[in-house]
Amino acid sequence: MIPISLYIHIPWCIKKCPYCDFNSYTTKTKIDEIEYINFLIQDLEQDLHLINHRKIQNIFIGGGTPSLFNIESIHYLIQKIKKKVHLSKSTEITIEANPTNIEYKKIIEYNKIGINRISLGVQTFNNVHLKNLGRLYTEQDIKNVIHNMKSNQKNINFNIDIMHSLHNQSYFEAIEDLNKAISYNPNHISWYQLTIEPNTLFFYQKLNLTKDLETEKIIKQGNKILEKYGYIQYEISSYCKAGYQCKHNLNYWKFGDYIGIGCGAHGKITQKNKKIIRTVKFKNIHDYIKYNFLKKKYQISHKDIALEFFMNICRLKKKINKKDLYKKTGLKQQEINNQIKKCIQEGYIKNDYKYWEITKKGYQFLNSLLEIFVV
Numbered sequence: 001m002i003p004i005s006l007y008i009h010i011p012w013c014i015k016k017c018p019y020c021d022f023n024s025y026t027t028k029t030k031i032d033e034i035e036y037i038n039f040l041i042q043d044l045e046q047d048l049h050l051i052n053h054r055k056i057q058n059i060f061i062g063g064g065t066p067s068l069f070n071i072e073s074i075h076y077l078i079q080k081i082k083k084k085v086h087l088s089k090s091t092e093i094t095i096e097a098n099p100t101n102i103e104y105k106k107i108i109e110y111n112k113i114g115i116n117r118i119s120l121g122v123q124t125f126n127n128v129h130l131k132n133l134g135r136l137y138t139e140q141d142i143k144n145v146i147h148n149m150k151s152n153q154k155n156i157n158f159n160i161d162i163m164h165s166l167h168n169q170s171y172f173e174a175i176e177d178l179n180k181a182i183s184y185n186p187n188h189i190s191w192y193q194l195t196i197e198p199n200t201l202f203f204y205q206k207l208n209l210t211k212d213l214e215t216e217k218i219i220k221q222g223n224k225i226l227e228k229y230g231y232i233q234y235e236i237s238s239y240c241k242a243g244y245q246c247k248h249n250l251n252y253w254k255f256g257d258y259i260g261i262g263c264g265a266h267g268k269i270t271q272k273n274k275k276i277i278r279t280v281k282f283k284n285i286h287d288y289i290k291y292n293f294l295k296k297k298y299q300i301s302h303k304d305i306a307l308e309f310f311m312n313i314c315r316l317k318k319k320i321n322k323k324d325l326y327k328k329t330g331l332k333q334q335e336i337n338n339q340i341k342k343c344i345q346e347g348y349i350k351n352d353y354k355y356w357e358i359t360k361k362g363y364q365f366l367n368s369l370l371e372i373f374v375v
């Protein structure tokens with residue numbers, strides 16, 4: 001069967017960052033943590049019939065800022081989940097945490113309650129840029145949190161999220177951020193180019209963003225540095241030491257299955273007959289509770305499946321095993337023969353007996369490649 005993971009969304013933040021379009025909000029009347037977790041469990045129970053007793057391979061607790069919740073609450077959440085689904089000792093359980101004073105003490109408690117991967121949302125180490133991004137901590141706070149975390153657990157498995165090409169950020173500042181992240185020796189670094197999303201404050205502001213050519217230079221140099229320090233790029237923005245890919249994200253890009261619970265979470269679950277079901281939960285907490293969590297459930301239509309498969313799998317820096325097409329989508333190779341031929345003609349894909357390989361040109365013109373699969 002296709003591997004399945006569990007995504008849990010905790011939507012609250014102290015303050016909305018001006019670049020963020022994830023489902024997060026700062027309502028003053030936050031509902032009781034335990035009450036929300038009990039809803040999460042009911043939400044999970046409602047989805048369980050879709051997975052038909054399959055084992056959950058990994059869990060990702062994301063947000064929002066899940067690290068705002070008390071340790072006791074997160075412990076309660078994990079205990080409750082363990083009663084509902086089967087987890088093994090090797091199940092990767094990630095939590096997203098911000099590096100502030102609030103997390104300073106909590107960060108050393110996570111491994112005691114079964115969390116074995118921490119994803120720290122650093123964004124930048126530069127105090128001026130932290131301020132511009134609306135972040136509520138300084139470089140010193142980041143240092144304190146990471147030192148505390150590392151001195152309490154030697155082999156802690158953690159990720160650092162960094163963004164580059166920020167407003168008024170120079171080439172040197174972008175590279176300095178990356179070098180600082182590397183100096184803490186995390187197993188994983190997510191290095192994102194800042195994107196300006198509609199519906200965010202940044203979208204309406206006049207920003208001095210990095211020019212495309214400069215961004216290209218930053219990425220080229222950054223890739224060299226990351227490689228030098230043993231980080232393998234396995235996805236457009238994801239780099240890790242050997243064996244430390246984020247299992248949840250990797251599963252997602254391999255077009256694996258996942259249950260999504262919590263406000264605004266989405267899920268994808270393949271049924272025995274190869275039909276692929278998508279679920280979407282209500283974003284707003286009041287609707288989520290009032291209307292029984294689930295906003296929409298629909299089957300991916302036959303004509304969209306190839307596009308969705310390639311949209312995900314093409315993010316990975318890896319050859320595509322042709323057998324995965326049928327395994328993950330139920331599509332036979334002949335059904336996409338014409339599109340593959342076109343991709344080969346355009347020089348986007350190289351074809352060999354067992355694999356399809358995205359070429360340099362294919363990665364460079366990914367949108368054009370994907371358009372070929374739009375029907």
Ligand SMILES: C[S@@+](CC[C@H](N)C(=O)[O-])C[C@H]1O[C@@H](n2cnc3c(N)ncnc32)[C@H](O)[C@@H]1O
Nearest residue numbers: 019020022063064065096121161192193194195
């Ligand atoms: C949904 S956020 C949650 C993590 C946590 N609340 C935080 O702020 O660190 C996950 C990651 O997405 C990245 N991200 C969010 N908005 C982005 C944007 N507009 N452009 C690029 N990356 C973004 C950030 O690096 C962030 O750490």
Ligand SMILES: C[S@@+](CC[C@H](N)C(=O)[O-])C[C@H]1O[C@@H](n2cnc3c(N)ncnc32)[C@H](O)[C@@H]1O
Nearest residue numbers: 007022062063119159161190246260264265266
């Ligand atoms: C952008 S990724 C960052 C991962 C991080 N770089 C790492 O390596 O652990 C995580 C974010 O994606 C979003 N996300 C992931 N899976 C989701 C799902 N099934 N439903 C809704 N949001 C999801 C959440 O906002 C979450 O904070």
Ligand code: SF4
Nearest residue numbers: 013016017020024064
């Ligand atoms: S970036 Fe993180 S802290 Fe900022 S609003 Fe988005 S989820 Fe919340």
